[in-house]
Amino acid sequence: xxxxxxxxxxxxxxxxxxxxxxxxxxxxxxxxxxxxxxxxxxxxxxxxxxxxxxxxxxxxxxxxxxxxxxxxxxxxxxxxxxxxxxxxxxxxxxxxxxxxxxxxxxxxxxxxxxxxxxxxxxxxxxxxxxxxxxxxxxxxxxxxxxxxxxxxxxxxxxxxxxxxxxxxxxxxxxxxxxxxxxxxxxxxxxxxxxxxxxxxxxxxxxxxxxxxxxxxxxxxxxxxxxxxxxxxxxxxxxxxxxxxxxxxxxxxxxxxxxxxxxxxxxxxxxxxxxxxxxxxxxxxxxxxxxxx
Amino acid sequence: xxxxxxxxxxxxxxxxxxxxxxxxxxxxxxxxxxxxxxxxxxxxxxxxxxxxxxxxxxxxxxxxxxxxxxxxxxxxxxxxxxxxxxxxxxxxxxxxxxxxxxxxxxxxxxxxxxxxxxxxxxxxxxxxxxxxxxxxxxxxxxxxxxxxxxxxxxxxxxxxxxxxxxxxxxxxxxxxxxxxxxxxxxxxxxxxxxxxxxxxxxxxxxxxxxxxxxxxxxxxxxxxxxxxxxxxxxxxxxxxxxxxxxxxxxxxxxxxxxxxxxxxxxxxxxxxxxxxxxxxxxxxxxxxxxxx
Numbered sequence: 129x130x131x132x133x134x135x136x137x138x139x140x141x142x143x144x145x146x147x148x149x150x151x152x153x154x155x156x157x158x159x160x161x162x163x164x165x166x167x168x169x170x171x172x173x174x175x176x177x178x179x180x181x182x183x184x185x186x187x188x189x190x191x192x193x194x195x196x197x198x199x200x201x202x203x204x205x206x207x208x209x210x211x212x213x214x215x216x217x218x219x220x221x222x223x224x225x226x227x228x229x230x231x232x233x234x235x236x237x238x239x240x241x242x243x244x245x246x247x248x249x250x251x252x253x254x255x256x257x258x259x260x261x262x263x264x265x266x267x268x269x270x271x272x273x274x275x276x277x278x279x280x281x282x283x284x285x286x287x288x289x290x291x292x293x294x295x296x297x298x299x300x301x302x303x304x305x306x307x308x309x310x311x312x313x314x315x316x317x318x319x320x321x322x323x324x325x326x327x328x329x330x331x332x333x334x335x336x337x338x339x340x341x342x343x344x345x346x347x348x349x350x351x352x353x354x355x356x357x358x359x360x361x362x363x364x365x366x367x368x369x370x371x372x373x374x375x376x377x378x379x380x381x382x383x384x385x386x387x388x389x390x391x392x393x394x395x396x397x398x399x400x401x402x403x404x405x406x407x408x409x410x411x412x413x414x415x416x417x418x419x420x
Numbered sequence: 421x422x423x424x425x426x427x428x429x430x431x432x433x434x435x436x437x438x439x440x441x442x443x444x445x446x447x448x449x450x451x452x453x454x455x456x457x458x459x460x461x462x463x464x465x466x467x468x469x470x471x472x473x474x475x476x477x478x479x480x481x482x483x484x485x486x487x488x489x490x491x492x493x494x495x496x497x498x499x500x501x502x503x504x505x506x507x508x509x510x511x512x513x514x515x516x517x518x519x520x521x522x523x524x525x526x527x528x529x530x531x532x533x534x535x536x537x538x539x540x541x542x543x544x545x546x547x548x549x550x551x552x553x554x555x556x557x558x559x560x561x562x563x564x565x566x567x568x569x570x571x572x573x574x575x576x577x578x579x580x581x582x583x584x585x586x587x588x589x590x591x592x593x594x595x596x597x598x599x600x601x602x603x604x605x606x607x608x609x610x611x612x613x614x615x616x617x618x619x620x621x622x623x624x625x626x627x628x629x630x631x632x633x634x635x636x637x638x639x640x641x642x643x644x645x646x647x648x649x650x651x652x653x654x655x656x657x658x659x660x661x662x663x664x665x666x667x668x669x670x671x672x673x674x675x676x677x678x679x680x681x682x683x684x685x686x687x688x689x690x691x692x693x694x695x696x697x698x699x700x701x702x703x704x705x706x707x708x709x710x711x712x
Contacts, residue, residue, distance in 0.1 A: 321674070
């Protein structure tokens with residue numbers, strides 16, 4: 129296992145990683161760094177980290193693992209700030225929701241050290257943020273996708289796989305581009321659509337009345353619209369190409385649905401709804417429910 | 421209170437109504453009728469109803485209240501089948517998700533008896549159906565919207581209001597057209613969008629992989645895509661005009677979002693997400709959580 133982990137980002141994702149790993153490896157030293165010093169202090173209070181680094185370079189000085197749990201847009205400058213201070217044997221991995229942009233930044237900033245960067249993405253989250261939202265169980269039974277690079281040694285990939293397995297996760301690997309297409313469809317697109325629905329209601333006549341009468345369907349459909357605007361702005365821009373392709377397909381599908389309604393084509397509507405209803409009823413989520 | 425209630429539809433909505441009312445009025449006789457005889461038999465076994473009527477005319481013979489909890493597309497033929505058998509003092513109300521079409525059907529079928537029809541819509545539901553899904557607590561703290569007609573006597577409206585208050589609900593009144601606009605925005609549109617997202621994923625490359633990696637965001641966004649295709653076909657057609665207006669606004673909004681992503685306009689994206697996130701974080705659902 130790793131002796132010292134430099135944890136960049138001490139909130140929900142990074143903090144849960146630290147807490148999950150401590151269950152199996154209580155002796156691992158967690159050195160935290162966060163652009164929000166109050167968050168880092170709170171993480172220290174909660175026992176999520178063992179110490180707060182004064183700056184990014186200090187955070188990595190003794191680290192044999194560097195874990196990046198920061199918004200993806202901050203990855204380039206962060207890597208630029210630590211590359212010269214990394215130990216020769218340090219592995220680097222991340223938890224970013226998009227992989228194409230992170231890998232491009234890593235290639236640009238890490239140079240030959242790219243061989244020690246194994247990109248990752250845990251499929252887990254909550255709508256609450258910060259160290260207080262961190263849970264040791266967040267990754268139990270959840271999928272973690274690694275998108276290993278051609279430059280990675282099998283040994284480096286295996287160590288990051290074992291790291292996530294020790295956090296309770298199911299580890300899957302796939303190419304970077306496939307990751308970004310899959311996540312655009314099942315995660316990034318629904319976030320855009322949920323934000324858009326709430327914005328439409330807020331800006332409409334009768335907004336207060338509508339929100340007062342909205343029921344359980346609205347509640348669940350829009351739960352993800354409470355997510356971090358900054359994070360999702362970054363995700364939308366970072367995964368632009370795949371997300372635009374999904375959005376175009378979706379706009380076309382909804383235009384067809386609109387035509388079916390306008391034309392009173394009940395058969396087409398029921399066929400579409402039935403297909404979706406069967407698939408959704410058969411679907412089972414992985415892992416425990418920690419969304420609340 | 422009412423002595424005998426003719427309950428058309430013995431599933432989730434009608435059955436929960438009967439169970440909720442029995443808490444306050446155990447002596448009220450519930451005469452059930454359902455196009456699905458197995459459902460009616462199960463409702464009888466569960467004590468939701470006291471007896472099964474042989475046909476619609478028999479169901480209303482002794483009823484001083486007629487409660488319609490059937491898909492809205494079935495309301496016209498149902499009213500046509502009972503109008504001649506109604507007691508002179510019988511009140512009629514319904515639980516349909518759309519009101520313009522139900523009121524038009526009632527005007528066409530009930531003639532002068534329209535004065536005794538007080539349209540209603542409880543904002544409550546679950547993704548499970550049938551008498552076994554019925555809950556005495558389904559309407560506790562939930563909104564019920566009545567859309568009284570100009571022909572209704574104040575006394576008739578008051579009795580239907582009291583009926584729902586006895587079921588634990590908060591009763592609101594508004595005009596028919598406003599109801600249909602509000603529900604199109606907060607309920608009917610999200611159902612269309614949720615069905616469409618699942619259909620898009622099911623029909624895409626990597627569908628199985630995508631569904632296997634979908635997380636909590638997908639789970640909640642698509643919970644309503646497991647809803648009854650027949651019911652939602654009927655709702656989409658019954659509330660066509662209001663739903664088309666909402667769909668057009670939504671398509672325009674998503675096209676704008678797409679343009680912001682294509683143009684890398686992070687500021688516009690963050691402003692939209694921030695508006696939605698603040699509104700959704702401030703929103704509180706009414707009533708207990710019975711969706712699971």
